[in-house]
Amino acid sequence: MTFWTDLADLEFKNYYVDANGIKTRVLEAGTGEPLILLHGTGGHIEAYARNIRGLSEHFRVICIDMLGHGYTEKPDRPYGIDSYSDHLLWVIQALDLKEVYLSGESLGGWVAAWFAAHHPGIAKALVLNTPGNVNNKAEVMKKLKESTVKAVLEANYENVKTRLEWLMYDKSQVTDELIEARYKIYTQPSYQEAVHHIVVLQDIEYRQNYSWDPSWCGKIDVPTLLAWTDHDPTSTVEEAKPIQEMIPGSELTVINDAGHWPQWEKAEEFNKVIIDFFSKIPVK
Secondary structure, three states: OOHHHHOOOOOEEEEEEEEOOEEEEEEEEOOOOEEEEEOOOOOOHHHHOOOHHHHHOOOEEEEEOOOOOOOOOOOOOOOOHHHHHHHHHHHHHHOOOOOEEEEEEOHHHHHHHHHHHHOOOOEEEEEEEOOOOOOOOHHHHHHHHHHHHHHHHOOOHHHHHHHHHOOOOOHHHOOHHHHHHHHHHHOOHHHHHHHHHHHHHHOHHHHOOOOOOHHHHOOOOOOEEEEEEOOOOOOOHHHHHHHHHHOOOOEEEEEOOOOOOHHHHOHHHHHHHHHHHHHOOOOO
């Protein structure tokens, strides 16, 4: 079953909001406390396609295409973590939300943490899903940059498939539909122009402005869970420990037999992690 037919009997909305002048794609389902899901570098809403049904039974699930990604507009400027964080703030304001749960995968986890540190009082709790490469490993940055640029500028089935397979422990989880969804996004002329703005964070000179550091991580004052995996291609479980030490009171859980996308490979287990953690937070 494809992810769109899987949602066919679920009440959901796919729409756009004006986020301070940036036309932003949003998918929303469910009721209750708002939960915003943020994808990773080169990602898009469909990265959470296997989670929407289960999570929408407990939350008002809001998935967005982040700044410069998916079908959201792509301003002609480098995208730093502060840019993504500001865009997230504008989306929250456009949706007239006061407080939200936040969960982000990879880049999205980095953005969620930065947002909580720099815009206190909005995020109620965080689940940071394989934020990865906390040590700014050159080989990881090189691989991510090269594979992303190749998948976009030389977009074809095999290059997009290779980029997606890098994310997975079980390569068979890369479906034809997922490849097709990403291929259509990557072949947008606007995306081909924006890809260099997207991968700028893989250059250490630029990245170091946003590196994980106690100076800002220490400002995160909400319950935080780090959701790691045992086969993340960007970092080991041991490399989660520095972030755990930087974020006051944060917890760590490990999802086994998954790579960089546990929300896709282990959807039910990932959903349970989200539901169990956020359900512990008192509702005001």
